[in-house]
Amino acid sequence: MDREQLLYEGKAKKIFRTDDPEVVRVKYKDDATAFNGEKKGSISGKGELNNRISAFIFEYLGKQGIPHHFVRFLSPKEQLVKHVTILPVEVVVRNRAAGSIVKRLGLQEGQSFPRPVVEFYYKNDDLGDPLINEDHVAFLDLASQEQIRGMRQMALKVNRLLTALMIEKGVDLIDFKLEFGVDQEGKLLLADEISPDTCRFWDHQTGQKLDKDRFRRDLGEVEHAYQEIWNRLGGEKHV
Ligand code: C5P
Known part of the structure; x- marks a missing residue:
């Protein structure tokens, strides 16, 4: 039955059609990939933990006024979300230097930025998701001016809210990636x-x-790290 309903399969999730055209079912996988799919593996328990963590964070952001796609939790690895058209832009917000920006700009890992750095990436596997600016987003017609403004504003608000949530749990939010639909x-x-x-x-x-x-x-200790985040958010022990 799952096969007939499958709309899309990504690296970490599968999306299924439902009887209601306005909502889709998302099933989180234990599969893990990195470096644009070059490194592949599996993290036992990841699907369930990410499903729970993501549901928790979307509900929290929703209560603080962020419009989002999350509808409800369905089962340990599944959630129901609104059927949206994903814009082919990844929005990254950075509070401290880590990952690709360390290499690209020759920074010290952990170095704080005086104000959050917002970046846009073109979601395109063949090109390896290149870093682009707002002019590129516009001329490639990936989003309208209003959507670009909206994504930037919402990303900065999510940064403020998520930083505050995590610091209460003894966790620093270094950076994150968002997608919009x-x-x-x-x-x-x-x-x-x-x-x-x-x-x-x-x-x-x-x-x-x-x-x-x-x-x-x-x-x-990969699974342990994911479990630790869920525990800090008040979740139940998974293993
Ligand atoms: O690799 P980079 O340092 O650019 O990643 C910045 C942030 O965006 C990290 O939190 C990373 O986990 C996230 N990211 C992501 N999906 C990508 C690229 C980055 O979730 N395709």
Whole structure:
């Protein structure tokens, strides 16, 4: 039955049609990829933890006025979301230097930015998701001026809200990636997922990495890190 309903399969999730054309079912996978698919693996328990963490964060952001696609939790690995058209732009917000910006600009890992750095990437596997600016977004016709403004504003608001949520749990939000969708009425909604796959989380006291960098950089204890984030958010023990 799942096969007939499959709309799309990504690296970490499968999207299924439902009886209601306005909503789709998302199933989170344990599969993990990094470096544009060059590194592949599986993290046991990741699908369930990311489903729970993402649902929790979207509900929190929704209560604070961020319009989003999340509808409801369905089962340990599944959630229901609004059917949106995803804009082919990834929006990254950085509070401290880590990952690609360290290499690109020769920075020190962990260095704080005086104000958050917002970046746009063109979601295009063949091109390896290149970094682009707002003029590129416009001439490639990836989003309208109003959508670009909306994505930037919402990304900065999510940064403020998520930083505040995580610091209460003893976690520093280093950076994260967001995706946006447009619903049937043309409204811009925060979409995709927010989880340790898409954020860098460092323990405030020790600086320990509690995110996908443990997989990317073979640091070990990957599942433990995802579980730790869920525990800090008040979740139940998973294993
Ligand atoms: O790799 P980079 O340093 O540019 O990543 C910035 C942030 O965006 C990180 O939190 C990373 O997990 C996230 N990201 C993502 N999906 C991508 C690229 C980056 O979730 N395709």
